[in-house]
Amino acid sequence: EIVMTQSPATLSVSLGERATLSCRASHSVSSNLGWYQQKSGQAPRLLIYGASTRATGVPAKFSGSGSGTEFTLTISSLQSEDFAVYYCQQYDNWPLTFGGGTKVEFK
């Protein structure tokens, strides 16, 4: 099983600042990596797939990078609606696995 490790567990950010979230895979997953946003009480929402491709309707403030075992999600100029939990997910190998999540909170 490929273990996905996200850091930090909690990220405190001020409005307008940039947030950088990390996701590390225990084995290479190539670019088969997705990022999701989950707001409190809501279902997850796909943000990024293929490590760097934004899903339909996702604003350009969200960007993904990386390949192999190291991945980053960057959120530029955080607004109130961006405070949420973010998960990465690998789909390179069975079982499909998610990271433990990074909570982006207001500083």
Place this chain on the structure above:
Amino acid sequence: EVQLVESGGGLVKPGGSLRLSCTVSGFTFSTCSMAWVRQAPGKGLEWVSSIIKSGSHIYYTDSVQGRFTISRDNGKNSLYLQMNNLRAEDTALYYCARVPSASAWYYFDSWGPGTLVTVSS
């Protein structure tokens, strides 16, 4: 508009059974693989099971293999999860999710609001 709506959750005793359903609209169900993903209270996301568009290939996470059965009815635009021999650790919000590919080996681009399964005596 793509919509997925789960139903069938509830309170069940350990060892009991439940059947979850997911009814979809807004896309051609028969062309997409589908999946169930769960989230225990206050915890992260866990993939449970996937089924390809034809239903001929099915995948499970180890912890539910032999207890859960995923199926689909393309004529009814519906996905199912039969859960038997339920355990306390199966308590979670169960999401139905669309896989935007004929392959089940993929990400999830649309999710339902979830249905809560609670396993407790």
